[in-house]
Amino acid sequence: MTRPLRLGVNIDHVATLRNARGSAYPDPLRAALLAEAAGADGITAHLREDRRHIRDADMAALKAGLGIPLNFEMAPTEEMGRIALATAPHACCLVPEKRQEVTTEGGLDVVADQARLTDFVAMLSETGIRVSMFIGHDARQIEASAAIGAAVVELHTGHYCDLHYAGKFAERDAELARLAEGARLAARLGLEVHAGHGLTFETVAPIAALPEIRELNIGHFLISEAVFIGLEAAIGEMRRRMELARG
Numbered sequence: 001m002t003r004p005l006r007l008g009v010n011i012d013h014v015a016t017l018r019n020a021r022g023s024a025y026p027d028p029l030r031a032a033l034l035a036e037a038a039g040a041d042g043i044t045a046h047l048r049e050d051r052r053h054i055r056d057a058d059m060a061a062l063k064a065g066l067g068i069p070l071n072f073e074m075a076p077t078e079e080m081g082r083i084a085l086a087t088a089p090h091a092c093c094l095v096p097e098k099r100q101e102v103t104t105e106g107g108l109d110v111v112a113d114q115a116r117l118t119d120f121v122a123m124l125s126e127t128g129i130r131v132s133m134f135i136g137h138d139a140r141q142i143e144a145s146a147a148i149g150a151a152v153v154e155l156h157t158g159h160y161c162d163l164h165y166a167g168k169f170a171e172r173d174a175e176l177a178r179l180a181e182g183a184r185l186a187a188r189l190g191l192e193v194h195a196g197h198g199l200t201f202e203t204v205a206p207i208a209a210l211p212e213i214r215e216l217n218i219g220h221f222l223i224s225e226a227v228f229i230g231l232e233a234a235i236g237e238m239r240r241r242m243e244l245a246r247g
């Protein structure tokens with residue numbers, strides 16, 4: 001039997017909506033608790049350097065209020081390291097961050113930053129936090145993530161999703177094959193494999209079907225779909241499609 005697949009719900013864009021008007025609503029914790037009630041296995045939130053969506057107080061409220069694991073997404077900077085240690089989340093997902101980008105565009109370059117990341121991962125891991133590296137499917141990045149002591153890699157599915165919506169189906173399938181190969185390599189190296197970025201009802205099934213993948217992190221689409229059908233229904237339908245694909 002294929003091993004179960006967890007769904008982590010990213011609630012960043014509830015905060016985006018709140019911050020667009022400088023209002024007190026919608027509250028990301030309320031969305032996270034609704035996601036928890038709808039069957040999410042974890043909540044992901046990204047505290048960006050520019051605080052464009054999630055803020056420090058949101059992270060503290062999530063940690064205090066949630067009954068399911070909190071995945072603290074962050075750039076591997078000294079400031080974020082300090083906040084992560086104070087927050088003590090279940091997991092930290094390390095991502096590259098560029099101020100000008102609209103969203104996390106690529107994976108982390110673990111190979112280029114190996115020495116510094118080794119210390120950073122150790123600092124978090126020693127306190128019991130599970131550390132995940134958000135990377136592309138490049139074998140060198142996967143091997144470097146294992147070498148520096150990360151417990152988890154999250155494979156970036158953004159390019160696969162972009163190719164799907166561009167109608168470039170042959171290229172999409174080639175990208176999917178590379179993601180599948182990356183997932184196999186990571187699992188062989190003893191890493192837990194996650195995936196995420198850009199996933200939707202249309203694109204989730206082939207990723208959910210990869211047997212090595214244990215968790216998907218999905219945000220923007222679920223929050224968008226919630227406008228039309230509600231968050232609970234959006235999460236329920238995503239789960240249904242994941243389970244169907246898993247077989």
Ligand code: PXP
Pocket residue numbers: 010012046073093095103104134154195196197198199217218219220221
């Ligand atoms: N995983 C990581 C590491 C991310 O940076 C993001 C985007 O914040 C996601 C998953 C979720 O991506 P999306 O919001 O496109 O579903």
